[in-house]
Amino acid sequence: MYGLRFKLSAVFLGMLFLMLVILNTYPVIITQSQIVNAKKNDMQDKVSLLSATLASLPELSADKISPVIEILDLDSANGRFIITDTSAEVIYDSARISYLGAKIAVLPDIVKALSGYDVFRSNYKDGVFYSRAAAPIISSDGLRGAIYYYDKDLTEGAFLRQTQNDVRKMSLATVLLGALGVASFSVVFGKRINGLLNGIRYMREGEYSHVIGMKGKDELSEVAKEFNELSSRLQKTEEVRREFVANASHELRTPLASIKLLADSIIEAKKINVKKLREFLTDISDETDRLTRITEHLLILTRIDSSAAGEFKSVDLKSVVEKTVQNLEILAEQYNVKIYTECSGGCFISADPDGAYQIVSNLLENAIKYNRGDNSHVIIRLYLNEDDVFLHVIDNGVGIPEEDRTRIFERFYRVDKAHSRETGGTGLGLSIVKQWVESFGGSIQVESVLNKGTTFIIRFPGVKKSGASI
Ligand code: ADP
Numbered sequence: 001m002y003g004l005r006f007k008l009s010a011v012f013l014g015m016l017f018l019m020l021v022i023l024n025t026y027p028v029i030i031t032q033s034q035i036v037n038a039k040k041n042d043m044q045d046k047v048s049l050l051s052a053t054l055a056s057l058p059e060l061s062a063d064k065i066s067p068v069i070e071i072l073d074l075d076s077a078n079g080r081f082i083i084t085d086t087s088a089e090v091i092y093d094s095a096r097i098s099y100l101g102a103k104i105a106v107l108p109d110i111v112k113a114l115s116g117y118d119v120f121r122s123n124y125k126d127g128v129f130y131s132r133a134a135a136p137i138i139s140s141d142g143l144r145g146a147i148y149y150y151d152k153d154l155t156e157g158a159f160l161r162q163t164q165n166d167v168r169k170m171s172l173a174t175v176l177l178g179a180l181g182v183a184s185f186s187v188v189f190g191k192r193i194n195g196l197l198n199g200i201r202y203m204r205e206g207e208y209s210h211v212i213g214m215k216g217k218d219e220l221s222e223v224a225k226e227f228n229e230l231s232s233r234l235q236k237t238e239e240v241r242r243e244f245v246a247n248a249s250h251e252l253r254t255p256l257a258s259i260k261l262l263a264d265s266i267i268e269a270k271k272i273n274v275k276k277l278r279e280f281l282t283d284i285s286d287e288t289d290r291l292t293r294i295t296e297h298l299l300i301l302t303r304i305d306s307s308a309a310g311e312f313k314s315v316d317l318k319s320v321v322e323k324t325v326q327n328l329e330i331l332a333e334q335y336n337v338k339i340y341t342e343c344s345g346g347c348f349i350s351a352d353p354d355g356a357y358q359i360v361s362n363l364l365e366n367a368i369k370y371n372r373g374d375n376s377h378v379i380i381r382l383y384l385n386e387d388d389v390f391l392h393v394i395d396n397g398v399g400i401p402e403e404d405r406t407r408i409f410e411r412f413y414r415v416d417k418a419h420s421r422e423t424g425g426t427g428l429g430l431s432i433v434k435q436w437v438e439s440f441g442g443s444i445q446v447e448s449v450l451n452k453g454t455t456f457i458i459r460f461p462g463v464k465k466s467g468a469s470i
Helices: 006-056 063-070 108-114 155-204 217-266 274-306 316-334 353-369 415-420 429-441
Strands: 079-084 090-093 117-124 128-139 142-153 314-315 339-342 348-351 374-385 390-393 443-449 453-461
Touching: 006 063, 006 142, 006 155, 063 090, 063 390, 079 108, 079 117, 108 117, 108 142, 142 348, 155 274, 155 374, 155 390, 217 274, 274 429, 274 443, 314 316, 314 353, 316 339, 316 353, 316 390, 339 353, 348 353, 348 443, 348 453, 353 374, 353 429, 353 453, 429 443, 429 453
Parallel strands: 339 374
Antiparallel strands: 079 090, 079 142, 117 128, 128 142, 314 348, 374 390, 390 453, 443 453
């Protein structure tokens, strides 16, 4: 398996290689073809000029041609002119002026020129351009011979060679720099990826406190930041879970310990009268009720977590309030608390019907339980304001101290533990209320004055009777 580092480095080096191949060939080819074109123009100009001048001579001989070459300034160290007659016999050769014997120049370029064609060829080898141009000499009487011009150019060749060498050196330097860049990128990149991998492994082992330190402002640091955010959230969730499990175990253990103690007392008692026995059994029954209430509340909390908005129905909150009041009337009588309702019709919310009942019921039960004795009352107010449904549960009871107001919605949190226990509280009622309210898209607020009373205000998004939003 090839790692990401290897793949990225290979792609980069591959691209660099391709770029250098292009850089090493294309400009050289272009320069070469420009040089050849310039040479072609120059040599063909010279050959045509010479051809036209020689065509006008009455006779073609070495003596006559030599001054023409001189006058036209065509003599050069690296050039060679050969002039032949129509049968390719050399009349003049700038390289061998003294040569006067007959010689047939059977060069293919001369043969072609004698057939009436202009010829040009050039090739580049080892820093030298070898070029040939040939043309027929045609006067009004017809074909009189051919001109062959050979040129060996070292200057342009050297220039091209120098350019090639320079490009090669630059390419080598680029490759070295590129390789160095790739190597350092690979090391840094590898370290950062390993940092992320280690973080993920720590998290897999449940070590949520591990923080990935990553400098920079690129995508990898973004990933590290998101990862740290995620692990800190998981850490918080884990803390909440642990605390909840610890609290739940404690809450369940207390009634179980009482039951065990009471049962053991009955078993160990040598003599026990019926009255005492009944008393103990009543206590056992009460503790069992408590256990049942706690487990029921825990089950409700689990149900809220898994409830989905798609399963909610349109619930008429007014009828929920009426049903709750009816069910808690006996409790209110026991505590000598009067209940007043001020409910408008048409207050529909999208909710789980059991959840809606538990909200009103838990709030009303608390308002009844935490009263201050004489002249205690509870007001339940329900109304529609614009698109929202508002539910107020107002009591004139003991009130909630300011420092506890933000914590009363936590699971198992109680302000007055003894009173809550006495009245059969589990410390889960308000957290059930808050969770249901939020799952219905609403919000809850509490206002309270110590020894004066408490008001819970809940806002729900209202819906039409059919369930659609208002
Ligand atoms: P509990 O089962 O103990 O009533 P809750 O979650 O319903 O648990 O309430 C948490 C705590 O908030 C209660 O123990 C009580 O101290 C306080 N509380 C709730 N409602 C009221 C209220 N209407 N008046 C005064 N205190 C209240």
